[in-house]
Amino acid sequence: MRNYLVLRVVAKLMIAFMILFALYVQFHGDFGPGGGFQAGVIAAAAIVFYAIIFGLPAAREVVPDWLVESMVAAGVLLYAGVGFAGLLLGGNFLDYFVLAGDPVDGQHRGIFWIEVGVLITVAGVMLKIFYMFAGREDGDRG
Amino acid sequence: MIAVVTIVIARQRNLFAVVILFGIYSFLMATVLVALDAVDVAMTEASVGAGISTILFLSALHLGKGIEMKPLHKPFLPLMVALATGAALAYGTLGLPAFSDPQAPIHQHVAKRYIEDGARETGVPNIVTAVLASYRGYDTLGEVTVVFTAGIGVVALLRRLRSRKRGDKP
Amino acid sequence: MNVAGHFSYWVTILIAISGLYILIARGNLVKKLVGLAIFQTSVYLLYIAPGKLIGGTAPIVADRFAVYSNPLPHVLILTAIVVGVATLALGLALVVRIKEAYGSIEEDEILEQDRPPFDSSANNNVSN
Numbered sequence: 001m002r003n004y005l006v007l008r009v010v011a012k013l014m015i016a017f018m019i020l021f022a023l024y025v026q027f028h029g030d031f032g033p034g035g036g037f038q039a040g041v042i043a044a045a046a047i048v049f050y051a052i053i054f055g056l057p058a059a060r061e062v063v064p065d066w067l068v069e070s071m072v073a074a075g076v077l078l079y080a081g082v083g084f085a086g087l088l089l090g091g092n093f094l095d096y097f098v099l100a101g102d103p104v105d106g107q108h109r110g111i112f113w114i115e116v117g118v119l120i121t122v123a124g125v126m127l128k129i130f131y132m133f134a135g136r137e138d139g140d141r142g
Numbered sequence: 143m144i145a146v147v148t149i150v151i152a153r154q155r156n157l158f159a160v161v162i163l164f165g166i167y168s169f170l171m172a173t174v175l176v177a178l179d180a181v182d183v184a185m186t187e188a189s190v191g192a193g194i195s196t197i198l199f200l201s202a203l204h205l206g207k208g209i210e211m212k213p214l215h216k217p218f219l220p221l222m223v224a225l226a227t228g229a230a231l232a233y234g235t236l237g238l239p240a241f242s243d244p245q246a247p248i249h250q251h252v253a254k255r256y257i258e259d260g261a262r263e264t265g266v267p268n269i270v271t272a273v274l275a276s277y278r279g280y281d282t283l284g285e286v287t288v289v290f291t292a293g294i295g296v297v298a299l300l301r302r303l304r305s306r307k308r309g310d311k312p
Numbered sequence: 313m314n315v316a317g318h319f320s321y322w323v324t325i326l327i328a329i330s331g332l333y334i335l336i337a338r339g340n341l342v343k344k345l346v347g348l349a350i351f352q353t354s355v356y357l358l359y360i361a362p363g364k365l366i367g368g369t370a371p372i373v374a375d376r377f378a379v380y381s382n383p384l385p386h387v388l389i390l391t392a393i394v395v396g397v398a399t400l401a402l403g404l405a406l407v408v409r410i411k412e413a414y415g416s417i418e419e420d421e422i423l424e425q426d427r428p429p430f431d432s433s434a435n436n437n438v439s440n
Contacts, residue, residue: 025185030266032372033181035274037394041189048197076290079283094279104265111266111275114282121286122394125293126194129401132300133201136408157342164346171353179381180360181370183389187356190397195349198397202404203342205411220337228329235321253382260383261373269371269383270390278387285391292398299405 011053018046026119036115040122048130056134068128075121082113161199168192182270320361327354339419341407345400352396359385359392 026039051059086095096110097103168191175184256273264272274282331354334347363382371383407417414422 029271030268032268033185033270033370034268035182035271037390038182038185038189041186041194045189045193045197072290072293076286079286083279083283094283096276096279104263107264107266107276110279111264111271114275114279115271118282118286122289125289125398128293129296129405130197130201132296133198133205133404133408136205136300136302157340160343160346164349167350168353171357174357175360178360178364179368179370180363180386180389181372183356183360183386183393186390186393187353190393191349191353194397195400198401198404199342199346202408205408220333223336224329224333227332228325231325231328232322235318235325253384256383257371257373257380267373269373269380270386273383273387274390281391285394288395289398292402295402296405299402299409 007053011049015046015050018049019043022046022119022123026115029115030111036118037122039115040119041126043119043123044126044130047127051130051134056131060131063127065131068124068131071120071124072128073121075117075119075124078117078120079114082110082117086110157203158200161196161203164199165192165196168195182268321358324354324358324361327357341410341417341419342404344419345403345407348403349396349400352392356389356392359389 022039022043025034025042026036029035029039047059047063050062082099083094086098087093089098091098094110097106099106099109169188171191172184172188175181175187256269256277260269260272260277261267264276266272266276328351331347331349331351335344335351338344338347363385365379365381368379368381369377371380371386373380410422411417414425416422416425
């Protein structure tokens with residue numbers, strides 16, 4: 001599909017906008033609808049769009065396999081890490097109010113970091129699943 | 143309109159059309175959810191249902207045939223089972239509170255506290271995010287783990303072994 | 313029985329039985345998964361509809377509004393949607409592998425291939 005000029009130009013505009021929108025949904029999730037899951041799915045959809053228009057090998061160059069696989073695990077570790085940080089600083093597991101001086105500030109920090117963790121894992125998993133489905137050719141076994 | 147789309151999905155035999163109709167169904171469901179004031183859920187349903195689900199279905203279909211076979215037997219028994227289940231469910235809902243009843247039990251106990259104290263205690267105006275990330279943060283950890291496990295499961299199922307030439311079993 | 317009060321439940325049940333019917337009655341594996349997804353979304357509706365208060369607004373605290381719809385079902389269903397898509401992904405991965413192993417995604421053809429041949433000597437009830 002990379003020979004269709006209209007698709008290429010529109011895709012370049014839209015992919016940048018989609019990633020920006022994903023970041024907006026992520027960070028604005030405190031004040032409007034949104035949060036980690038929606039943002040992760042939108043970000044993965046942006047890369048999938050890129051893969052559809054420009055081909056799977058091109059997408060694999062931009063977001064390589066090792067990066068996607070690390071993202072899948074890193075998000076869960078980040079989330080659990082925030083939980084353990086609460087444990088180490090004196091509260092229970094996943095307590096946020098011990099993370100900063102002011103309890104409400106601690107809540108802000110905790111929520112911010114776990115939403116980032118959710119974003120990374122969800123985007124990584126959706127993208128990895130797409131890579132697995134699309135990278136399989138007819139006649140593959142195993 | 144949702145009922146019409148659902149019935150068309152049931153009768154349609156071209157699988158590609160079924161997938162696109164499912165995307166339409168997802169968007170209609172997201173619209174209904176917005177009308178029910180569930181904006182977070184609507185955004186998630188729209189992006190997940192109409193976005194990722196459609197992509198996954200199309201990727202799976204790409205690797206197979208696109209037309210559904212004609213059914214061999216008349217599906218009377220499944221129709222009876224479905225209708226009987228529906229009748230039982232309808233009988234069960236007679237005991238539920240009416241739509242938008244402010245005195246219904248679900249508005250009384252925990253939800254009241256979340257609405258009143260949520261913004262003040264967590265500093266986050268979006269109560270859904272506050273509950274998801276702070277009050278019920280442990281459940282969200284479980285959910286992220288489920289997503290992680292699904293990713294690993296798909297990798298385990300669809301991984302290509304490099305030593306195909308040795309004649310290993312698939 | 314309050315018809316207007318229970319209408320939302322009946323719509324939900326209608327969608328649920330359609331999804332259930334597609335799941336049971338159709339033999340194509342991909343269509344079964346679509347039926348399962350339809351059933352799941354009807355359950356989301358079942359949970360969220362009772363949470364709505366007419367005259368309320370989305371549960372985001374702002375100074376202009378006093379009445380909010382119930383946020384608790386939204387939280388549960390958010391998790392449910394993501395888990396649902398995880399299940400769907402795994403189901404589709406299984407369908408792809410079944411297609412490669414059996415060559416078909418029709419339930420009848422797959423069962424046909426798994427059925428043992430009729431002149432199998434392991435049958436103990438052969439009288440002659």
